[in-house]
Amino acid sequence: MGFFEKLSAGLAKTRNAIFGNIGEMENADRIDDEMYEELLEQLVLADTGIDVAEELVDKLKAEVKKNRLKTGAEALEALKGLITEMMTPERPFAPAGKPAVILVIGVNGVGKTTSIAKIANLYKNEGKTVLLAAGDTFRAAAAEQLTIWANRIEVPIVAHSEGSDPASVLFDAVQSASAKGMDLVICDTAGRLHNKKSLMDELSKISRVVKKACGEADVETLLVLDAITGQNAISQAAQFVDAAAATGIVLTKLDGTAKGGSVLSIKQKLGLPVRFIGVGEGVDDLMEFDPKAFTDALFVK
Numbered sequence: 111m112g113f114f115e116k117l118s119a120g121l122a123k124t125r126n127a128i129f130g131n132i133g134e135m136e137n138a139d140r141i142d143d144e145m146y147e148e149l150l151e152q153l154v155l156a157d158t159g160i161d162v163a164e165e166l167v168d169k170l171k172a173e174v175k176k177n178r179l180k181t182g183a184e185a186l187e188a189l190k191g192l193i194t195e196m197m198t199p200e201r202p203f204a205p206a207g208k209p210a211v212i213l214v215i216g217v218n219g220v221g222k223t224t225s226i227a228k229i230a231n232l233y234k235n236e237g238k239t240v241l242l243a244a245g246d247t248f249r250a251a252a253a254e255q256l257t258i259w260a261n262r263i264e265v266p267i268v269a270h271s272e273g274s275d276p277a278s279v280l281f282d283a284v285q286s287a288s289a290k291g292m293d294l295v296i297c298d299t300a301g302r303l304h305n306k307k308s309l310m311d312e313l314s315k316i317s318r319v320v321k322k323a324c325g326e327a328d329v330e331t332l333l334v335l336d337a338i339t340g341q342n343a344i345s346q347a348a349q350f351v352d353a354a355a356a357t358g359i360v361l362t363k364l365d366g367t368a369k370g371g372s373v374l375s376i377k378q379k380l381g382l383p384v385r386f387i388g389v390g391e392g393v394d395d396l397m398e399f400d401p402k403a404f405t406d407a408l409f410v411k
Contacts, residue, residue, distance in 0.1 A: 113397065118407040120389020124370030128156035129408040135189070138182025141174055145182060149189070156371025157340040162378050166192055190405050196374060197401035199383030203358060205294065207328035209241070209287040211280075211320050212296045213313070214360070215350060216334035218249065220343075221362035221388065223298060225334050227259035228396035229360070229386060230296050234265060239290075243283035243297035244269035245276040245316075256298055263393060276300065276312065277319040284323035295327075313355070332385060334360045340372040344379055351380050358385035360396075365389045373404070 118125075132152045138145055146167055153163035166189070173179065173188040205212055212229065216222045223246075230240045242260050244253035244267060253269040260267035268283040280297050287295045299313075313331070320327050333356040335343040350356060359382050364370050377383055384399045 114403060114407065116395065117389055117397065117400075117403055118410050120365040120387075120395070121370060121404075121407045123365070123368040124156065125408055125410070127368035128152055128371065132189070133186065133409045133411070135186040136181075136183040138185075141179060141182060141185050145185070146171065153371060153374075155369075157369035157375075158371040159341055159344075159375045159379070162375050165378070166196070166374075186409070190409060193374065193408075194401045194405045197377060197384065197399075197404065199358075199377075199385075199401075203330070203383075203385045203398065205328065205330045207324075208326045209284065209292050209295050209324065211284060211327050211329045212294065213245075213280075213299060213316065213329055213331045214296065214334060215299050215313070215331060215356065216360075217346065220334045220336040222246075222334045223252065223255050223259065225360050225362055225386070225388065225396060226256065226296050226298055227263055228388070228393055230260075230265050230294075231263045231393050232386075232396065232398070233294055234263065238293040239287075240265045240294045240296060241283055241287045241292050242267040243280050243295055245279045246298045246300045247272055247274045247276055247279065248300045252298065277315050280316055281319045281323045284320055284327055288324040288327070330358065331356045332358050332360050333382070334362060335376070337361050337364045337370060337372060337388075338367045340367070340369045341375065344372065344375055347376075347380055351382060356382055358383050360384075360386045360388070361399075362388035362396075365395075370408075 150163050150167050154160055169192050170189050179185055214226050234240050244256045246252035257267055270279050283295050317329055320329050333347055333350050335347055359376055361384055364387050386396055387399050388396045
């Protein structure tokens with residue numbers, strides 16, 4: 111399948127359960143309060159959260175009034191534009207530095223390890239040289255699992271023994287990537303939120319170590335969330351965002367939920383853009399987030 115077909119298939123549960131109903135707006139010959147009420151209800155059912163749903167409906171009302179829209183089809187196009195605008199990042203995702211460093215955080219069970227492998231595979235297929243760093247040294251077999259993935263997608267990995275200092279793993283990885291002129295280091299981290307201070311201290315240490323290993327390296331910190339847990343994931347993520355200075359979101363398992371509307375809440379509630387989304391279990395089923403393509407796939411017939 112092509113990019114859009116794969117995205118559309120991955121969002122089928124969300125579209126068929128909720129957004130397909132919203133798409134029926136286009137059949138309305140007029141715009142009235144009943145249509146707005148139905149839209150609000152469907153958005154809440156899609157797990158956008160009541161505040162985001164109300165914000166979208168209020169913005170749509172303003173668009174309808176401003177542009178003198180008359181039909182449901184016109185209102186639907188305006189709604190799609192508002193969703194796209196809401197989800198558009200303020201800046202593109204362009205990890206900087208030589209090498210660039212992507213630090214991946216998130217609780218265990220959200221698909222962190224597989225997401226790292228899929229991001230690595232994506233960049234490898236774009237022609238970039240990628241090195242993995244097994245920085246989750248606290249979970250038994252974490253390094254082993256990442257090594258299996260590294261071998262599968264044929265990228266090198268730096269790993270230390272279980273219980274090692276995560277910062278030392280990343281230091282060695284960044285130094286190695288820098289010496290070899292590689293483009294990107296992607297680092298796994300411990301999947302736990304023991305307390306905010308210790309997490310902040312650990313991630314701050316890692317950032318300092320990156321600069322020490324290579325002054326030209328910069329760090330992007332991506333937080334992995336499980337789309338199936340919806341609004342619960344967002345409340346959990348808020349703790350990580352506060353503690354870890356995350357710069358973006360990786361949203362996994364979108365293909366497994368009928369409540370993909372939680373995507374709309376992430377940027378609004380966490381102040382973070384979605385950078386990658388997972389729409390299947392295959393190594394090629396994680397893709398860079400495209401707000402317009404995402405919105406179109408929610409409403410495609």
